[in-house]
Amino acid sequence: MKLRRRDFFTFLGSAAAATTSVRGFAEQSELVEPVHRVANAASVAPKQMMHPLDRALEMARDGLETCREDIKDYTAILVKRERVGNSLGGHEYMFAKVRNRKVQNGKIVQPLSVYLSFLKPSSIKGREVIYVENQNDGNIVAHEGGFKGRFLPTVSVPPDGMLAMRGQRYPMTEIGVENLIVKLIERGEQARQMPGVTCEFRKNARVKDRTCTVLHVTQPLKTPNAEFHQAQVFMDDAVNVPIRYVAYDWPRQAGGPLEVLEEYTYLDLKVNVGLTDADFNPYNPAYNFYSK
Numbered sequence: 001m002k003l004r005r006r007d008f009f010t011f012l013g014s015a016a017a018a019t020t021s022v023r024g025f026a027e028q029s030e031l032v033e034p035v036h037r038v039a040n041a042a043s044v045a046p047k048q049m050m051h052p053l054d055r056a057l058e059m060a061r062d063g064l065e066t067c068r069e070d071i072k073d074y075t076a077i078l079v080k081r082e083r084v085g086n087s088l089g090g091h092e093y094m095f096a097k098v099r100n101r102k103v104q105n106g107k108i109v110q111p112l113s114v115y116l117s118f119l120k121p122s123s124i125k126g127r128e129v130i131y132v133e134n135q136n137d138g139n140i141v142a143h144e145g146g147f148k149g150r151f152l153p154t155v156s157v158p159p160d161g162m163l164a165m166r167g168q169r170y171p172m173t174e175i176g177v178e179n180l181i182v183k184l185i186e187r188g189e190q191a192r193q194m195p196g197v198t199c200e201f202r203k204n205a206r207v208k209d210r211t212c213t214v215l216h217v218t219q220p221l222k223t224p225n226a227e228f229h230q231a232q233v234f235m236d237d238a239v240n241v242p243i244r245y246v247a248y249d250w251p252r253q254a255g256g257p258l259e260v261l262e263e264y265t266y267l268d269l270k271v272n273v274g275l276t277d278a279d280f281n282p283y284n285p286a287y288n289f290y291s292k
Contacts, residue, residue, distance in 0.1 A: 052199040053192045056215045059235060060188060064181045066240045072110070073099040073275040074177070076243075077119070077267040081260060082169045083249075088260055089167065093119040097279050098176050101133060108134070113280040114175055115287075118145060128287055131159060131172045132280050140164060140172055141282045143289050154282065154289045169262055177241050177266065184242065187227055188217070196220045207244050208267055211237045222250050228261055236269065243269055 078096045082089055095117045102110035111133035118127040126145020136156060143154040157163050159171040174183070191197050202214040212234040219226045227247070234244035243266040248258035282289035 051192055052197060053188050053217065055201070056199050056217065056233070057185060057188045057192070059213075059215070060181055060185045060233075060242075063235065063241045064178065064185065067100065067178045067181060068102075071100055071177075071239075071241070071271045072102070073097070073273060074269060074271040075273055075275075076269045078116070079263075079265040079267060081263040082167075083259070083261050084167055084169055090121065092121070092124065095119060097275055099275050099280070100176065100178055111135070112173075112176065113275075114172065115280055122146065126288070128282075128289060129172065130280055130282050130289075131175070133173075141289060145288075177243075180242055180245060180264065184233060184245065187231075190225060190227070191217060191219055194219050194221065194223060194226060205234060207234050207236075207265065210243060210269070212243065213237060230258060239269060239271060241269075243267075 075095070075097050078094050080092045080094070097113075097115040099110060099113040101108060101112040113132045114130065116127075116129045118124045124145060127143065128145070129140055129142040131140045138158065139156040140159050141154060141156050144152045155163075159173050165171060196219070198218045198220075200216045200218075202216070205212045205214040215233040215235065217228075217231045217233075219229055222229070229248050229250040231245070231247040233242050235241070236243045244264070246263040247261045249261050251258055278284050
């Protein structure tokens with residue numbers, strides 16, 4: 001029976017990734033933030049000369065420099081949850097391989113490359129997706145897993161097209177830790193212009209077995225340009241990059257619970273593992289994109 005492409009599955013379009021083993025990845029209980037209120041950070045300059053976000057932005061820029069200069073590739077278990085429209089999806093777990101974009105003399109010498117293998121829930125287990133910048137006409141290559149994967153073909157679709165973006169906040173071209181840092185800097189600079197913004201810090205927080213510094217940002221006023229009410233960024237102290245980000249919307253009524261807008265966690269991050277072109281080739285015999 002011939003199947004129409006619009007009957008195909010929803011693709012991942014957003015976020016970030018990195019780990020060589022799926023063993024022991026965290027359950028949802030391990031993703032609960034250790035704090036929602038954290039201690040004020042010590043000032044490194046006179047209070048009247050600093051904005052509360054200055055230290056956070058400095059940390060993010062340092063992380064971006066680390067990512068661009070010192071990290072060639074990485075693996076991880078990416079745990080993703082997003083609100084699209086009025087609907088908050090469940091946690092999705094996927095094993096990710098990522099090679100960072102590298103630029104020399106204005107020329108891309110290593111394109112952003114991403115491979116995702118979905119682990120759970122069972123409805124998406126076995127799905128695989130590959131994206132390599134400037135290859136395959138800019139499209140992603142993907143196939144469904146599970147029972148559907150026995151009948152649905154491997155497809156090539158635009159990352160920002162209707163099929164790929166269904167149920168997603170961002171296209172797959174924006175995935176990865178480096179893209180996450182860039183987005184955090186953009187949002188931090190935007191929040192810096194808003195009145196009443198606060199930024200608090202906490203040392204020695206944990207994301208599974210990693211020690212982190214937590215940045216907790218609050219925008220009290222809901223303005224047209226404000227993208228979140230509260231956000232938490234977990235900076236891995238050892239690697240100096242964010243491995244967890246969660247943003248909350250304003251409560252629907254005063255004193256009500258905060259609702260998650262988006263949440264991305266990178267578990268078991270391993271950097272500079274030596275990924276090759278074969279890791280991003282859909283014809284790799286270890287993958288299941290095409291019938292054998």
